[in-house]
Amino acid sequence: xSRLQVVxxxxxxxxxxxxxxxxxxxxTEGKRTLLVEVxxxxxxxxxxxxxxxPYEERKIAVSSGGGEVFALAIDAERALLDYLQMFYKLGxxxxxxxxxxxxxxxxxxxxxxxxxxxxxxxxxxVRRRTKQGPYVYDYVVMDAPxxxxxxxxxxxxxxxAGLAKFGPIHxxxxxxxxxxxxxxxxxxxVTLLEEMPVQETADGIAELRAADLPVGKVIVNMVRxxxxxxxxxxxxxxxxxxxxxxxxxxxxxxxxxxLVTPLLExxxxxxxxxxxxxxxxxxxxxxxxxxxxxxxxxxGVDLAGLYRLSKELRKQGTGS
Numbered sequence: 001x002s003r004l005q006v007v008x009x010x011x012x013x014x015x016x017x018x019x020x021x022x023x024x025x026x027x028t029e030g031k032r033t034l035l036v037e038v039x040x041x042x043x044x045x046x047x048x049x050x051x052x053x054p055y056e057e058r059k060i061a062v063s064s065g066g067g068e069v070f071a072l073a074i075d076a077e078r079a080l081l082d083y084l085q086m087f088y089k090l091g092x093x094x095x096x097x098x099x100x101x102x103x104x105x106x107x108x109x110x111x112x113x114x115x116x117x118x119x120x121x122x123x124x125x126v127r128r129r130t131k132q133g134p135y136v137y138d139y140v141v142m143d144a145p146x147x148x149x150x151x152x153x154x155x156x157x158x159x160x161a162g163l164a165k166f167g168p169i170h171x172x173x174x175x176x177x178x179x180x181x182x183x184x185x186x187x188x189x190v191t192l193l194e195e196m197p198v199q200e201t202a203d204g205i206a207e208l209r210a211a212d213l214p215v216g217k218v219i220v221n222m223v224r225x226x227x228x229x230x231x232x233x234x235x236x237x238x239x240x241x242x243x244x245x246x247x248x249x250x251x252x253x254x255x256x257x258x259l260v261t262p263l264l265e266x267x268x269x270x271x272x273x274x275x276x277x278x279x280x281x282x283x284x285x286x287x288x289x290x291x292x293x294x295x296x297x298x299x300g301v302d303l304a305g306l307y308r309l310s311k312e313l314r315k316q317g318t319g320s
Contacts, residue, residue: 002186002216004126004179005141008150009190010200014221016043017301017309018190018294019143024310025318027067031138034125035060035071038118039145044071049303057125061303063310070137072125079117116156116173123179147189147204154180154187155211186216191284193220193277198284205287218289222296226274292316 005022009015020035027033034057037044045053048060053073061069128136145153156173179185189204191197201218208215245259253259284291294312297305 001139002184002214003135003137003139004122004185005139005216006144006150006154006185006187007141007190007219008144008147008187008204009219009221010148010192010197011146013190013192013197014301015146015190016041016143017047017306018188018219018221019141020044020047021294021306021309021313022188022318023069023139023141024061024063024306025313026139026141027061027063027069028314029065029067031067032136033063033067033069033139033141034137035069036122036125036140036142037071037073038122038142040073040075042073044073044143047301047303047306072121074118074121076114076117079121082121115153116176119154119156119180120172120176123176126179126184144187147200150187150204151207151211151213154208154213156180181212181214183214185214187213188216188219190219190221192222193280195276195280198280202283202287205289215289218284218287218291220284220291220293223293224273224296227270290317292318 005026007015007019007022009018016037023033023035035044037053042052044060045051048071050060053071055073055075055078057070057072059068060071063069122140122142125137126135126140130136144150156176187208189201191201205215292313293316294309297308299305301309
């Protein structure tokens with residue numbers, strides 16, 4: 001299984017929630033997972049009900065079997081300071097540049113460099129080993145930018161090609177791409193069973209494949225249960241309205257005759273949704289990728305909900 005798991009998806013599909021659940025699912029039986037955030041939204045801290053993440057790796061959860069989840073909010077400015085120290089030994093001079101605003105200028109004026117810094121920090125964590133030899137982390141999970149920006153974000157070598165033909169930035173970009181385009185990486189796309197997210201997922205898959213970036217799985221989030229199918233609705237809408245009213249009365253529901261029509265309307269809406277979702281599942285099957293499904297948690301996603309979603313992922317094969 002790939003050691004760098006990148007999670008993207010259309011806005012509103014719950015990609016951060018899925019990334020967090022995936023990190024928990026992978027951190028099983030004593031394994032260690034690093035969950036990385038690159039957009040500065042502190043979404044991970046909110047999900048795990050902890051204080052804002054600093055620019056350091058911090059343990060935030062324990063999974064089944066004693067596995068551990070660490071988290072890191074990567075800050076481009078701090079990553080650039082690390083980079084300057086690593087390659088140029090600037091030390092206090094780098095901090096002086098930050099005070100002068102040069103660091104912010106560099107990460108804003110050259111977004112390709114910013115992406116190299118963000119992805120580079122994650123790739124460094126993937127490659128990092130202990131003094132004894134094993135990897136520090138078994139898996140690194142990245143909560144990445146949305147689908148519309150994911151290919152450009154990951155394809156950093158092309159982004160910096162016009163900025164640096166050689167030297168440390170060029171070498172760093174190439175080192176990053178060696179990880180991102182290798183079997184060590186898998187880019188998962190989160191979607192809903194709705195037309196627009198599924199279409200954006202299709203576009204994202206095509207763009208990733210065109211850039212030779214490794215596509216992993218499609219994760220369908222917030223799947224609602226199917227209570228009635230079309231056949232049941234047809235039966236109810238036929239000559240059985242009186243039977244439905246009698247059943248409601250027998251169940252102690254007052255004014256049952258007036259409830260039959262709105263109940264049937266709701267049932268018809270449900271059946272229509274089921275059919276639309278069936279169409280989207282067929283579209284997803286056409287991608288030729290493994291697909292996982294996560295249920296809609298009607299009570300919202302809290303820490304207990306994350307553990308429930310991670311269990312669902314493990315049942316479907318993640319971490320095995």
